[in-house]
Amino acid sequence: MALEKITAVTGRAVCVPGNDIDTDRIIPARFMKCVTFDGLGEFLFHDVRKKADGTDQAHPLNDPRFRGATILLSGANFGCGSSREHAPQAIQKHGFRAVVAESFAEIFFGNCTTLGIPCAAAARADIARLAAALEADPALPVTLDVAAGEIRFGGQSIRAEVRPAARDALIHGRWDAIGELLEGLPAVQALAARTPYLAA
Amino acid sequence: MAKSLFEKVWAAHAVRTLANGQTQLLIGTHLIHEVTSPQAFGMLRDLGLKVAMPHRTFATVDHIVPTDQLVEPYRDPLAQAMMEELRRNCAESGITFFDRATGKQGIVHIVGPEQGITQPGTTIACGDSHTSTHGAFGAVAFGIGTTQIRDVLATQTMALGKLKVRRINVRGSLRPGVYAKDVILHIIRVLGVNGGTGYAYEYGGEVFDRFSMEERMTVCNMSIEGGARAGYVNPDQTTFDYLRGRPYSPQGAAWEAAVERWCGFASDPGCPYDDVVNIDAADIAPTVTWGINPGQGIAITESIPDPARATAADERASIEEALAYMKLRPGAAIKGTRIDVAFIGSCTNGRLSDFREVARHVRGRRVAPGVKAIAVPGSQIVALQCEKEGIDQVLRDAGFEWRAAGCSMCLAMNPDKLVGDQLCASSSNRNFKGRQGSPTGRTLLMSPLMVAAAAVTGSVADAREVFAVHS
Numbered sequence: 001m002a003l004e005k006i007t008a009v010t011g012r013a014v015c016v017p018g019n020d021i022d023t024d025r026i027i028p029a030r031f032m033k034c035v036t037f038d039g040l041g042e043f044l045f046h047d048v049r050k051k052a053d054g055t056d057q058a059h060p061l062n063d064p065r066f067r068g069a070t071i072l073l074s075g076a077n078f079g080c081g082s083s084r085e086h087a088p089q090a091i092q093k094h095g096f097r098a099v100v101a102e103s104f105a106e107i108f109f110g111n112c113t114t115l116g117i118p119c120a121a122a123a124r125a126d127i128a129r130l131a132a133a134l135e136a137d138p139a140l141p142v143t144l145d146v147a148a149g150e151i152r153f154g155g156q157s158i159r160a161e162v163r164p165a166a167r168d169a170l171i172h173g174r175w176d177a178i179g180e181l182l183e184g185l186p187a188v189q190a191l192a193a194r195t196p197y198l199a200a
Numbered sequence: 201m202a203k204s205l206f207e208k209v210w211a212a213h214a215v216r217t218l219a220n221g222q223t224q225l226l227i228g229t230h231l232i233h234e235v236t237s238p239q240a241f242g243m244l245r246d247l248g249l250k251v252a253m254p255h256r257t258f259a260t261v262d263h264i265v266p267t268d269q270l271v272e273p274y275r276d277p278l279a280q281a282m283m284e285e286l287r288r289n290c291a292e293s294g295i296t297f298f299d300r301a302t303g304k305q306g307i308v309h310i311v312g313p314e315q316g317i318t319q320p321g322t323t324i325a326c327g328d329s330h331t332s333t334h335g336a337f338g339a340v341a342f343g344i345g346t347t348q349i350r351d352v353l354a355t356q357t358m359a360l361g362k363l364k365v366r367r368i369n370v371r372g373s374l375r376p377g378v379y380a381k382d383v384i385l386h387i388i389r390v391l392g393v394n395g396g397t398g399y400a401y402e403y404g405g406e407v408f409d410r411f412s413m414e415e416r417m418t419v420c421n422m423s424i425e426g427g428a429r430a431g432y433v434n435p436d437q438t439t440f441d442y443l444r445g446r447p448y449s450p451q452g453a454a455w456e457a458a459v460e461r462w463c464g465f466a467s468d469p470g471c472p473y474d475d476v477v478n479i480d481a482a483d484i485a486p487t488v489t490w491g492i493n494p495g496q497g498i499a500i501t502e503s504i505p506d507p508a509r510a511t512a513a514d515e516r517a518s519i520e521e522a523l524a525y526m527k528l529r530p531g532a533a534i535k536g537t538r539i540d541v542a543f544i545g546s547c548t549n550g551r552l553s554d555f556r557e558v559a560r561h562v563r564g565r566r567v568a569p570g571v572k573a574i575a576v577p578g579s580q581i582v583a584l585q586c587e588k589e590g591i592d593q594v595l596r597d598a599g600f601e602w603r604a605a606g607c608s609m610c611l612a613m614n615p616d617k618l619v620g621d622q623l624c625a626s627s628s629n630r631n632f633k634g635r636q637g638s639p640t641g642r643t644l645l646m647s648p649l650m651v652a653a654a655a656v657t658g659s660v661a662d663a664r665e666v667f668a669v670h671s
């Protein structure tokens with residue numbers, strides 16, 4: 001299966017500040033009642049974007065200046081909590097193509113990579129610098145160069161690295177493992193036949 | 201060379217190394233449920249693929265089932281749709297489905313062990329973060345995302361980087377009134393909610409040697425809350441005694457051979473670990489969370505942290521955020537905090553021994569006025585056994601609602617939800633903002649007996665005092 005080689009993501013960016021933003025915050029569990037992921041984007045960060053009566057409250061994703069952003073910035077341990085893929089799916093369906101944060105929760109990172117969403121880690125001060133530049137000019141074009149491990153914006157650049165295994169998978173178009181796993185099926189069947197609890 | 205269980209199980213299931221350096225790992229047992237699998241079956245259809253090993257795939261329904269309604273259609277049409285989708289997918293692919301009509305339905309992490317599907321030395325995957333529960337049997341069990349569910353359905357394998365192993369010894373004896381739940385809340389508090397990133401946790405020491413399987417499951421269940429992708433206990437006689445005679449356990453001559461094989465998977469004495477942590481059991485107290493992640497816990501005798509006394513700016517900010525959400529006063533005792541709801545259940549603490557322990561102590565007591573208390577067995581089999589022993593009646597007499605098996609108030613996908621900013625004493629595993637169904641609902645995690653103590657006194661209490669638990 002030929003997959004897109006994701007070497008860079010260019011677009012506008014928005015910062016959702018905070019550490020330990022968990023998957024329940026990203027997509028509250030009650031929106032997981034679905035049999036397909038279509039339509040999840042609408043509920044991204046729902047409970048912090050909406051008041052109890054369903055009207056908007058102040059949140060970067062409600063700010064018209066940042067509408068159409070494709071790069072999401074945040075703090076440390078982004079995506080902690082559940083293994084639910086609804087969280088990266090909601091992020092992707094909302095229109096984001098990359099996430100930049102101080103650090104990421106393990107399962108979330110893996111789930112994002114498998115969807116072709118680069119998760120790049122950057123230093124807190126650098127994220128703050130980029131966020132300040134965006135505050136000054138929300139339309140500022142931002143490029144996450146996955147291959148080079150940096151973000152370029154308005155003549156500046158900061159380090160933003162995707163971990164090597166994920167980076168290589170993204171830039172070589174191998175971020176979705178299914179093709180390679182299928183190729184291994186004969187070896188899988190052979191191993192299963194030799195494994196007592198599976199052979200029986 | 202001496203090897204850990206993780207090393208041995210990994211080696212026994214490694215198919216090959218992939219181009220990105222990850223391992224194609226054979227998954228012996230794939231458990232699925234209604235929430236995370238339908239999209240994966242959809243992806244499979246889109247790709248024109250079939251389920252590779254339907255006989256190694258087992259399904260149950262847990263997250264969305266109403267615990268107060270048994271007849272379908274469910275009041276929530278979306279829940280009904282998910283139910284039917286799972287039924288259809290299982291029927292089409294020839295997958296065993298422990299549907300409600302089988303009498304074997306329950307939370308996936310309770311059903312697997314109960315049926316004897318969860319076995320030592322095996323690999324298990326499930327689209328649910330608490331899959332680490334199955335590690336209690338010396339299995340290596342991973343919570344996975346939907347795309348990986350697709351991979352496992354299509355190939356019975358997934359691509360994974362090898363984890364490091366941290367051995368956590370809990371030495372000595374637990375004090376009376378201290379439970380497995382307190383052990384894991386303590387571990388997470390000590391090592392942090394991200395402390396386990398990149399690791400599998402191997403739990404051991406005298407406390408684990410003495411623990412029952414159900415207690416081991418409670419601890420392994422919450423490994424993920426400490427950031428560890430998997431957690432396990434080496435298999436021993438306790439494990440084998442639990443498994444003997446279960447529906448999917450090996451029978452007859454195959455049993456002896458299996459036990460011998462299982463013993464061989466246990467970590468070799470003196471095997472190297474990437475890290476070792478020692479915890480003195482006597483340091484562990486009944487623990488309660490006060491914040492919005494499971495690492496924000498304190499002993500019942502301690503006070504709620506004061507951000508003003510935090511040493512790092514980060515810590516201060518996270519305490520402030522948590523207290524603002526929890527509406528708790530810094531520096532105040534956690535004991536005495538009024539509660540609105542008491543929930544006993546979930547894949548962490550919804551097993552027979554949990555309800556037995558609670559019933560033993562609440563017999564003859566009453567839930568405090570104004571407190572809504574619900575007890576939800578983790579499976580139909582747990583429910584039946586509790587009913588045989590009269591546990592349901594003891595709880596009902598005390599003023600608890602006794603419900604049908606499911607995830608219930610552990611998360612907000614079925615009708616059991618907090619309302620407004622209700623404060624819930626909960627035996628579940630997550631206290632994230634909004635976790636229990638109301639965007640402003642508040643959760644305090646604790647052991648089932650501590651929940652019972654809060655239920656009968658109407659506020660967070662020390663179960664040792666309330667129920668006169670003495671040494």
Ligand code: SF4
Nearest residue numbers: 330546547607610611
């Ligand atoms: S009981 Fe809670 S944590 Fe366990 S599987 Fe159900 S929702 Fe998940």
